[in-house]
Amino acid sequence: MEDRNSVVLVLVVVGILSLVLMFRACSNPKMTIMEKPFTPKVSTPNGKKPVTKPRTYTSTPFSSSQTSKEVTEAKEVAAKLKEVNDKAGVEWLNKMLHDPSVATLTREIYRMRNIPSMADGYALLFKGNLSEARDQFIKGFEDPESTPPVRYVACQYLMSISRQLKDPDGYFKWGKEMGKLLDKEDLSCIDQKKSKLFLDRITEKEILFKARNDRSLQEKIIDFYMTQMASELQTDQIRATVRDQVLNDIKRVEKEVLG
Numbered sequence: 380m381e382d383r384n385s386v387v388l389v390l391v392v393v394g395i396l397s398l399v400l401m402f403r404a405c406s407n408p409k410m411t412i413m414e415k416p417f418t419p420k421v422s423t424p425n426g427k428k429p430v431t432k433p434r435t436y437t438s439t440p441f442s443s444s445q446t447s448k449e450v451t452e453a454k455e456v457a458a459k460l461k462e463v464n465d466k467a468g469v470e471w472l473n474k475m476l477h478d479p480s481v482a483t484l485t486r487e488i489y490r491m492r493n494i495p496s497m498a499d500g501y502a503l504l505f506k507g508n509l510s511e512a513r514d515q516f517i518k519g520f521e522d523p524e525s526t527p528p529v530r531y532v533a534c535q536y537l538m539s540i541s542r543q544l545k546d547p548d549g550y551f552k553w554g555k556e557m558g559k560l561l562d563k564e565d566l567s568c569i570d571q572k573k574s575k576l577f578l579d580r581i582t583e584k585e586i587l588f589k590a591r592n593d594r595s596l597q598e599k600i601i602d603f604y605m606t607q608m609a610s611e612l613q614t615d616q617i618r619a620t621v622r623d624q625v626l627n628d629i630k631r632v633e634k635e636v637l638g
Contacts, residue, residue, distance in 0.1 A: 534554075
């Protein structure tokens, strides 16, 4: 009987101690480092993960007066740097353009790029603005800073543009200007020999072009060629051959000028 009472007493004491420990744990819960918070499972259609809204943060912006001041100061610094760089660039270019140790072709290329109207002409031509490009290349030709090589290149562009615009007057005008440069100026730096041949040819082509609808002018051209022959060759048969050749030349020049 005593043994049974002892067992009951032990069980009662253990029960009381368990209740005390449970009470303390509930009144002051503490999570250990090994424990994880409970995350409920969320079921979504099609098995897609739920979209969580990202956390947003707020910051204190600068005052408008402070920002405006900083922008103004930055602009002033940038303007001063540009002024210094532009001045240094101009000084370097002027020195290089007059430096005999630099190849002539190199100097002329930089000179051409430094003439605003020539640069604008390239840009407009690239965009397909032929009329405006022509105006700029004319300015480039007339620019006081233009040298014979620069004017020669301007003439090339002006002849090409005139042909595309079907402007025969412009084609022959700038062709003759190019011929004058080839006749009088040193263009060896762009691989052009001094010669009057181009000027003579473009002048002859202009006469042939004007004769395409002028029968009397055609006969004058034929007469001119006949006088260059010996008297025994000045026959009707030879004249007919010369006429055919002149008419063929007129068609060839018309196609060259008008495309």
